[in-house]
Amino acid sequence: MSFDYDLFVIGGGSGGVRAARIAAGEYGAKVGLAEESRMGGTCVIRGCVPKKLMIFASQAGLMAEEMRGYGWSDAQAGAFDWEVFREKLDAELTRLELIYRAGLQRAGVEMHDQRAILADHHTVELADGTRKTARHILIATGGRPARIGIPGEELAMVSDDLFLMDKLPRRALLVGGGFIACEFATILAGLGVDTVQAYRGDAVLRGFDREARDLATLQLSQVGVDLRLGLTPTRLERQGEEVEASFDDGSSDRFDAVLFATGRDPYTRGLGLENTEVRLKPNGAIEVDDWSQTSVPSIFAVGDVTDRVNLTPVAIREGHSFVDTVFGGRARKVDHSIVASAVYLRPHELATVGLTEEEARARGPVDVYSTVFRPMRSMFAGSDAKVMMKLLVDPETDKVLGCHIFGPEAGEMIQLAAIPIGMGATKAQFDATIAVHPTAAEELVTMRNPSRRHERLTAPA
Incomplete structure (x- = not known):
């Protein structure tokens, strides 16, 4: 044929x-x-x-x-x-x-x-x-983009619409707690929009490492986002030029714009x-x-x-x-098990590759090398912003199972960390690398002792 x-x-x-x-x-x-x-x-x-x-x-x-x-x-x-x-x-x-x-x-x-x-x-x-x-x-x-199936949801924008706005809203409600929602909340607040972010969970970025999630949740509030956790809108109604959002706790509020960032x-x-x-x-x-x-x-x-x-x-x-x-006669599969990613928040990004601490605990014993500190640059300027560096290590093989970074340009750092982790590098090989000083990234090769060890769990935390 x-x-x-x-x-x-x-x-x-x-x-x-x-x-x-x-x-x-x-x-x-x-x-x-x-x-x-x-x-x-x-x-x-x-x-x-x-x-x-x-x-x-x-x-x-x-x-x-x-x-x-x-x-x-x-x-x-x-x-x-x-x-x-x-x-x-x-x-x-x-x-x-x-x-x-x-x-x-x-x-x-x-x-x-x-x-x-x-x-x-x-x-x-x-x-x-x-x-x-x-x-x-x-x-x-x-x-x-997905919507959440509530009355009046046609009054809301979705993430695709953010780039098409004729003007910035004065006050906006952003619904969701994933990486798109958190990035857009960072953007709107940074551009001067009075931004409310509503998310049903107790910390944003579900699925990421919990320690990093907590830092990201705190940072959103510190950069001016009115973050309302444990809250979900139940109805949207037009009120003149504004949209009134009703929530599942019985409260309501009015906004110039409502944006759903609730997944795709x-x-x-x-x-x-x-x-x-x-x-x-x-x-x-x-x-x-x-x-x-x-x-x-x-x-x-x-x-x-x-x-x-x-x-x-x-x-x-x-x-x-x-x-x-x-077409090329070269059989190739894609390994989806170790894929680096980053959430572009400001001032600090969240970047990750490999297992989270919770996933590693569910698999078996794991040593956690983790440090949280105020970085030189922002500390000198008077900021209380925190950086986190974390490595998860199999205590039996010494293999690095995961890396999580919360800090400036974390996305740039995780790209490089993903290479040795993808190759199966051990903690000893990380330690053998001489640090670049003064940098935040040097912590990845200078953490000598685990901050904690977890034994096997029967289910993910």
Whole structure:
């Protein structure tokens, strides 16, 4: 049977674009790709990139305060102009999208700027009614922001909308306690918005190391976020130009804007999967094996739509590994067990790789090397901000099982720490590394004695 394409990719985000470009450009496959929105996907257009730029913008006030502590008595952040920033942001995102398009074009990928759905195991149907056949189909549609299912929720924005606002709200409610919610709370508060963050748990960033979570929770309040824990909105109602939020403790409050940052769902609805035998997980994610292959041999899926490890670099690695395996004759799997990540708060970030202390305790005995201190830079300026460095070590093998950092530029540090941990480094090998002084990171190689040891638990803490 002849096909229109060797590979058809549904979704122009990081994972789909990488797969299409490598398959066409390096392996000579005939590739088509359909994207219903902007090329670059969530990360480039409405996620990692614009978020990080907004984080940079939001730290001006903290920087000015620190500089005053160093003797620059007139240091002031001044007024923030959202319109100027957004115009520059839009231009940067357009530049990046054009780079993505140019890379696909150079590789020979045929782009279709419209929605595509599955018609059968080898056929996709474009929004204009055109049908294309392919020997292999790759689904890389990512995820979409979730709502919480309360009356009036249509009055709230979702995370994608933050970058499209015509103006900053004076007062905003941010719902959620995950990394997106915490980053956006940091951004809004830093840009001068009176920010309330409501989260049902007792500490933000569920799933991260508890000691780091507690520090992040404290820092949000210290940077001006009105953090209300153990609280969930139950209803939203329009009150003139404002939105009134009612909460499960019987209280209510009014805001110029309400934003849900309560997670993301795999984007599989309306994808035509009912026309195939592709199996889904209970949460709607596509079920795949270690090779990113679905229950249908001709259909594969990578990235957030599979709900494995929902990070852009993981989607890129999955897409590249799929192409190497199917088109390059080089079988490659992705190891999801050790993946570094970072939460871009300010002034201190939270970054992690490997097991949390709670996960390590559930597996068996673990030595915890942990230190919390005031770093030189901010302490001199009069700040009480704390840094945490933590290593989790198997006492039997001396292997480092996890690393957790809460501090300035923690994301930059964890990238380097992830390399030896991924290679199976031992605590003795960390200790054999001579420190760079004076740095916060030197603590990772100078902690000589464990601060505590845990024996095996029967269940996670």
